[in-house]
Amino acid sequence: QSALTQPASVSGSPGQPITISCTGTSSDVGADNLVSWYQQHPGKAPKLMIYDVSERPSGVSDRFFGSKAGNTASLTISGLQSEDEADYYCSSYTSTKTFVFGTGTKVTVL
Amino acid sequence: EVQLVESGGGSVQPGGSLRLSCAASGFTFRNFWMYWVRQAPGKGLVWVSRLKTDGTYTEYADSVKGRFTISRDNGKNTLYLQMESLRTEDTAVYYCVRGGMGNTGLDHWGQGTLVTVSS
Numbered sequence: 001q002s003a004l005t006q007p008a009s010v011s012g013s014p015g016q017p018i019t020i021s022c023t024g025t026s027s028d029v030g031a032d033n034l035v036s037w038y039q040q041h042p043g044k045a046p047k048l049m050i051y052d053v054s055e056r057p058s059g060v061s062d063r064f065f066g067s068k069a070g071n072t073a074s075l076t077i078s079g080l081q082s083e084d085e086a087d088y089y090c091s092s093y094t095s096t097k098t099f100v101f102g103t104g105t106k107v108t109v110l
Numbered sequence: 111e112v113q114l115v116e117s118g119g120g121s122v123q124p125g126g127s128l129r130l131s132c133a134a135s136g137f138t139f140r141n142f143w144m145y146w147v148r149q150a151p152g153k154g155l156v157w158v159s160r161l162k163t164d165g166t167y168t169e170y171a172d173s174v175k176g177r178f179t180i181s182r183d184n185g186k187n188t189l190y191l192q193m194e195s196l197r198t199e200d201t202a203v204y205y206c207v208r209g210g211m212g213n214t215g216l217d218h219w220g221q222g223t224l225v226t227v228s229s
Contacts, residue, residue, distance in 0.1 A: 001171060003154065034213055051213075091155075091216075098169060098172070099214070
């Protein structure tokens with residue numbers, strides 16, 4: 001159960017878009033549309049931002065957009081804001097009936 | 111308001127045992143799959159286990175299989191994690207999580223309970 005691969009850090013200026021990638025295999029990300037994304041501020045519990053690749057829970061800003069192509073999922077934040085500065089994790093259900101999280105990405109707003 | 115409150119964390123020596131509990135409120139507990147996710151200090155999230163609504167089906171990460179047991183009491187709205195043969199690498203904050211969005215979206219998280227395994 002190797003962790004999904006995410007960039008360690010991504011940064012952008014306020015108002016700019018950024019994209020975080022999440023690369024797995026045909027046994028996890030590529031197997032089905034069961035990818036989720038979580039935001040975690042320091043010292044806080046994670047918060048669900050995207051589920052089933054591209055669905056947004058109510059209350060989550062429409063600046064957050066999820067997508068997937070093959071074995072790579074992506075989270076795009078459009079119009080970056082200061083409150084978006086946090087760690088982000090992707091997650092996928094796998095063909096071996098387990099879950100795997102990504103390595104995590106620290107988003108910095110310049 | 112959905113609330114998940116973990117308890118039972120603490121310090122234990124390698125080889126020891128602990129039982130974590132998670133008291134759920136604000137929703138119909140018996141209708142939701144429940145999960146445990148952990149996070150070692152300064153590290154990323156790691157899935158531990160999940161349990162079906164009626165308690166009849168479980169899944170575990172390879173790293174805890176055979177040592178940890180997830181269970182629930184739907185009458186008491188409580189989720190449990192029995193941890194045996196603890197190792198130093200099990201040191202982490204353990205989160206109780208509700209699986210409430212779509213097929214696998216984890217939509218509500220507790221604040222976590224810290225488990226420290228050290229001699």
